[in-house]
Amino acid sequence: MQAEKKNENEENDDIKAAIKQSKESEKQNTEEKKTGEEKKFKCTTCKDAFFDTNLEFKAHFKTDWHNFNLKRKMEVMNKR
Numbered sequence: 001m002q003a004e005k006k007n008e009n010e011e012n013d014d015i016k017a018a019i020k021q022s023k024e025s026e027k028q029n030t031e032e033k034k035t036g037e038e039k040k041f042k043c044t045t046c047k048d049a050f051f052d053t054n055l056e057f058k059a060h061f062k063t064d065w066h067n068f069n070l071k072r073k074m075e076v077m078n079k080r
């Protein structure tokens with residue numbers, strides 16, 4: 001009986017270790033993904049304007065959205 005119990009515990013430990021390992025690798029993957037999702041470029045004129053690449057960032061300056069925000073920003077600055 002005792003020996004059987006011991007074997008069960010060992011099995012559980014193996015399962016626990018396997019679960020822990022898979023969870024750790026999952027966590028690692030999530031962290032890597034999170035880092036990859038972080039935007040490197042940010043437009044200071046527009047809120048919530050984040051970009052992965054320099055090309056996207058440059059293209060953003062030509063958009064109506066950015067020009068509209070830039071115009072508004074300038075108007076606010078001129079008022080002060």
Ligand SMILES: [Zn+2]
Nearest residue numbers: 043045046066
């Ligand atoms: Zn912008």
